[in-house]
Each structure stands twice: as structure tokens, then as C-alpha cells.
Amino acid sequence: MPTVLVVDDEAAIRRTLREILEYEDYEVVGAEDGQEALDELRSAPYDLALVDVKMPDPDGMEVLRTASDEMPELPVVMISGHGTIETAVEATKLGAFDFIEKPPDLNHLLVTVRNALDRGELEVQNRRMRQTLTEKQNSDLTPIIGESEPIEEITSTIHRVAPTEARVLVTGEHGTGKELVAKWVHHLSEREEGPMVEVNCAAIPPDLIESELFGHEKGSFTGATEQRTGKFEQAHEGTLFLDEVGDMSLAAQAKVLRVLQEDKIQRVGGDKAIPVDVRVVAATNKDLLEEIEAGNFREDLYHRLSVILIDVPPLRERRGDVPLITEHFAAQSVRRNGLPEKHFSEEALERMKAYEWRGNVRELHNVVERLLIMSESDEITAADVDRYVRPGVASASANGEAPPSEEAAAPEADATGEDDAAGKKDAENGGADRPGEAVADLLAEHDEFSAFRDRAEEIFIRRKLHEFEWNVSRTAEAIGIQRSHLYNKLNKFGIERGD
Numbered sequence: 001m002p003t004v005l006v007v008d009d010e011a012a013i014r015r016t017l018r019e020i021l022e023y024e025d026y027e028v029v030g031a032e033d034g035q036e037a038l039d040e041l042r043s044a045p046y047d048l049a050l051v052d053v054k055m056p057d058p059d060g061m062e063v064l065r066t067a068s069d070e071m072p073e074l075p076v077v078m079i080s081g082h083g084t085i086e087t088a089v090e091a092t093k094l095g096a097f098d099f100i101e102k103p104p105d106l107n108h109l110l111v112t113v114r115n116a117l118d119r120g121e122l123e124v125q126n127r128r129m130r131q132t133l134t135e136k137q138n139s140d141l142t143p144i145i146g147e148s149e150p151i152e153e154i155t156s157t158i159h160r161v162a163p164t165e166a167r168v169l170v171t172g173e174h175g176t177g178k179e180l181v182a183k184w185v186h187h188l189s190e191r192e193e194g195p196m197v198e199v200n201c202a203a204i205p206p207d208l209i210e211s212e213l214f215g216h217e218k219g220s221f222t223g224a225t226e227q228r229t230g231k232f233e234q235a236h237e238g239t240l241f242l243d244e245v246g247d248m249s250l251a252a253q254a255k256v257l258r259v260l261q262e263d264k265i266q267r268v269g270g271d272k273a274i275p276v277d278v279r280v281v282a283a284t285n286k287d288l289l290e291e292i293e294a295g296n297f298r299e300d301l302y303h304r305l306s307v308i309l310i311d312v313p314p315l316r317e318r319r320g321d322v323p324l325i326t327e328h329f330a331a332q333s334v335r336r337n338g339l340p341e342k343h344f345s346e347e348a349l350e351r352m353k354a355y356e357w358r359g360n361v362r363e364l365h366n367v368v369e370r371l372l373i374m375s376e377s378d379e380i381t382a383a384d385v386d387r388y389v390r391p392g393v394a395s396a397s398a399n400g401e402a403p404p405s406e407e408a409a410a411p412e413a414d415a416t417g418e419d420d421a422a423g424k425k426d427a428e429n430g431g432a433d434r435p436g437e438a439v440a441d442l443l444a445e446h447d448e449f450s451a452f453r454d455r456a457e458e459i460f461i462r463r464k465l466h467e468f469e470w471n472v473s474r475t476a477e478a479i480g481i482q483r484s485h486l487y488n489k490l491n492k493f494g495i496e497r498g499d
Contacts, residue, residue, distance in 0.1 A: 194238030220269020
């Protein structure tokens with residue numbers, strides 16, 4: 001329910017406005033002079049203030065001036081029985097939303113109140129958006145958090161490399177923070193004042209990647225209704241970040257290589273060479289040397305991009321950094337979501353260090369936000385971690401057992417170490433020859449649904465990959481998921497070509 005402060009030195013006016021507004025389901029508080037009004041506005045949040053102009057000091061104009069300075073998002077409507085054009089103009093200059101003469105017309109008053117409240121709500125939303133954008137921009141300057149040896153080495157490398165013009169290739173699993181590394185390279189470079197343009201090569205269809213990178217001329221293809229500048233031109237005198245570069249088509253790779261050699265681009269459908277001054281930083285979660293062997297990535301482009309190699313390790317290889325990152329994300333989330341401050345117990349942090357974090361820093365960020373929102377006390381405990389981080393582990397933890405790692409979900413070999421090799425190979429290929437028996441085997445191996453589901457999903461994906469001769473794009477299309485989602489699954493289950 002919106003709260004309205006009515007400020008007038010006449011009790012009859014305050015009473016009349018209160019009755020009108022309360023009938024419209026507004027909560028109304030009255031103030032009989034300017035000082036009481038300012039005390040009220042400073043002590044509690046209000047959605048709107050209706051302020052009389054003529055009052056004992058401080059008068060309504062002084063209240064308006066102070067409110068505009070101290071609480072600029074608060075809409076203030078001025079009311080006066082002695083209104084003049086000069087007064088109305090002055091009030092508007094001081095930030096008043098509107099100016100109403102006494103006695104106010106009922107319809108005019110209610111319309112003005114509704115519009116002022118709508119404006120106030122928009123101001124709050126804009127503030128939140130500005131805060132989010134500022135936080136996002138400032139996050140570019142957030143340190144790469146961690147005290148582990150790999151992180152210290154990465155930070156040292158960035159500081160040595162950033163001031164140069166050397167191209168950088170950042171590698172690592174999904175969610176490890178490759179983009180943050182790229183942003184720091186840009187921030188510490190001589191190009192900091194220039195743009196940093198990001199391109200997710202995996203998210204752009206192969207037939208559009210060239211237009212996205214190099215732009216196109218009007219009429220160059222169906223749908224090209226106007227000229228468009230590409231990402232290389234947009235990044236002129238700045239940095240171009242090619243994320244998931246391993247997913248770029250071979251045709252686009254050839255053109256990118258030419259740009260890196262000549263520092264010129266040519267728009268699709270154009271014949272003019274356009275000079276570009278761009279530093280390229282690329283990132284991938286793939287092993288590009290393997291992609292080169294498989295014929296999916298150009299070796300000459302690899303050598304052009306990988307002047308400096310920075311490999312970002314997964315969280316499971318730097319577990320000691322988890323508490324530091326957790327505390328950072330917690331402070332960030334508290335500010336962004338307006339949550340009460342909470343702290344993590346030592347047991348909770350130790351429990352979080354024990355997880356495998358297949359989604360790495362990105363997954364940890366989401367989990368921290370979830371814990372802050374869902375936990376009920378001001379301390380996040382190990383029990384909260386067990387309950388909200390990963391379903392299914394709370395029962396084990398309640399018995400004093402350590403939470404199982406993701407590896408524990410995989411079926412173990414027979415105690416004798418003598419698995420049925422032929423049967424195992426057949427199962428991993430999807431049980432093509434004996435699907436009924438394969439399902440029966442899975443039912444016998446797993447008592448928990450999550451472990452059964454994961455194993456069945458792994459077998460299904462292996463079978464489809466073999467069916468499509470390890471063509472990931474065709475496999476993803478056939479089974480109805482995005483290619484990037486399939487790569488996540490391969491990463492999750494540790495599926496590699498030749499298994």
C-alpha cells in the first residue's frame with residue numbers, strides 16, 4: 001500500500017485529504033508544519049508527499065528544496081491556495097512533480113497522485129537498474145579472487161602481458177572465469193579507454209558469424225535491409241573478445257586469420273578494405289590442439305591467437321580459494337538483492353570446499369545467492385549447505401558423513417576388479433544389442449534416482465555420439481539440445497572421443 005505524507009498547517013485540509021486518499025486505499029500520515037514534515041521524511045520511507053506552499057518556517061518551498069536534495073526519488077506535489085505562475089514555475093524548477101491549487105478538484109488530485117506514484121516507482125526501478133549496471137561495470141575491476149598458486153600466477157601473467165599488444169588465448173572449463181581474465185587484460189592495457197567488444201562464437205549460427213564479425217552491406221543477403229558494422233569495426237582501437245572461439249566455423253576462421261594478418265576487414269557483400277586497429281583476446285573450453293588434429297580448427301589461426309596462453313584452473317583444483325570467493329559473492333548479492341547480511345560458518349565453508357563444482361565459479365555464485373535467500377538465520381550452516389546446494393546429500397551429512405563427490409555417483413568396479421569388459425563396452429555404447437539387459441543392469445547398480453538418471457544419460461549420449469561419428473553438432477541437433485548444453489554434458493561425464 002503506497003504511503004502518502006500530507007503536509008498542511010490547516011487541520012481541516014489534512015483531514016479532508018486523508019479521507020479522500022484513505023478511501024482510495026492509500027496509507028496517509030499528516031504533518032502540520034515544514035519541520036515535522038522533514039522529520040517524517042527522514043525517519044521513514046514515503047512514496048509521495050503533498051506539501052502546502054504557505055506554512056510557518058520552513059515553508060513548503062524549503063521542504064521541497066530539502067527533499068529534492070536529500071531524497072530525489074520522492075515525488076512531491078505542491079498545493080497552494082494562493083498559487084501564481086511564478087510560484088508554480090519555481091516549484092517545478094526545484095523538482096516538484098506537479099502544482100495543484102486549493103481547493104483541489106477531486107479527479108485532478110487523484111490523477112496527479114496516481115501519476116506521481118507511477119513516476120516514483122519508475123525512479124526506484126531506474127535506480128536499481130543503474131545500480132546493477134554500475135555493479136556490472138565495476139565488476140570488470142573486481143580482483144581475480146584467490147590466493148592459490150595458479151591464481152597468483154595468472155594475476156602475474158596478466159600484469160606482464162596486458163600493457164603489450166600480444167594476443168592472448170584463455171583456456172579453461174565452463175564457468176572458471178575466462179571472461180574476467182580477458183576483461184583484466186583489457187583494463188590494464190593501453191587500450192583501456194577504447195571499447196571492449198565481446199562475441200560468443202558458440203551462440204551465433206554459422207551462417208551469421210561472418211556478418212556478426214565483419215558487418216555487411218545493404219542488400220548483401222536476404223534480410224540485409226541496411227548497412228551494419230561488425231564487431232571488428234566496433235572494437236576499433238580497443239579489444240575484441242572472441243569467447244568460445246573453438247566453436248567458430250572453418251570459413252569464419254579463415255577470414256579472422258586474414259584480418260589478424262592484414263589488420264583490415266571486408267564487410268559481407270562489400271569490396272572495400274576497412275582498416276581496423278584491434279587487439280584480440282580469445283577464450284575456449286576446448287583443447288584446440290585436439291580440435292586441430294580432428295580437422296575442426298586451423299593450426300595457423302591457433303598460433304596467431306596463442307601468443308600468450310593463460311589456463312584458468314577449475315575450482316576443484318584450487319579448493320582453498322572457495323571461502324574467499326564465497327565471501328565476495330555473498331557481499332555482492334546482499335547489496336544487489338537488499339538482503340540482510342549473513343555469514344558462513346566454518347563448517348559450511350569446509351562443506352562447500354568439498355564439492356566438485358562442475359559449473360565452477362559460475363555455479364558457486366548461484367549457490368551463494370541461493371543460500372543467502374533461502375537460509376532462515378543470520379548464519380549459513382553446514383546443514384543449509386547440504387539442504388540447498390545439492391539435493392540428496394542432506395541425509396548423508398545428517399549422519400556425520402562427508403557429502404559425496406560427483407565421482408562417487410559413478411558405478412565402481414567389481415570388488416575382484418574383473419568387470420565384464422564386453423558388457424561394459426556394450427553398455428557405454430548404449431546397450432544397442434541388449435537394451436533391456438542394459439536397463440536391468442542399471443537398475444541393479446543404482447538405488448538412488450539421481451545416480452541412475454546420470455548413468456542412463458551418459459550411456460544415451462555415448463550411444464548417440466557413436467551413431468553420429470562424434471559429430472557434436474549433428475548429435476546435439478538429433479537429441480534436441482543446444483550444442484553448448486551437450487558440451488556441458490560431455491564435460492560433466494568426462495566423455496572424450498576414443499572412450
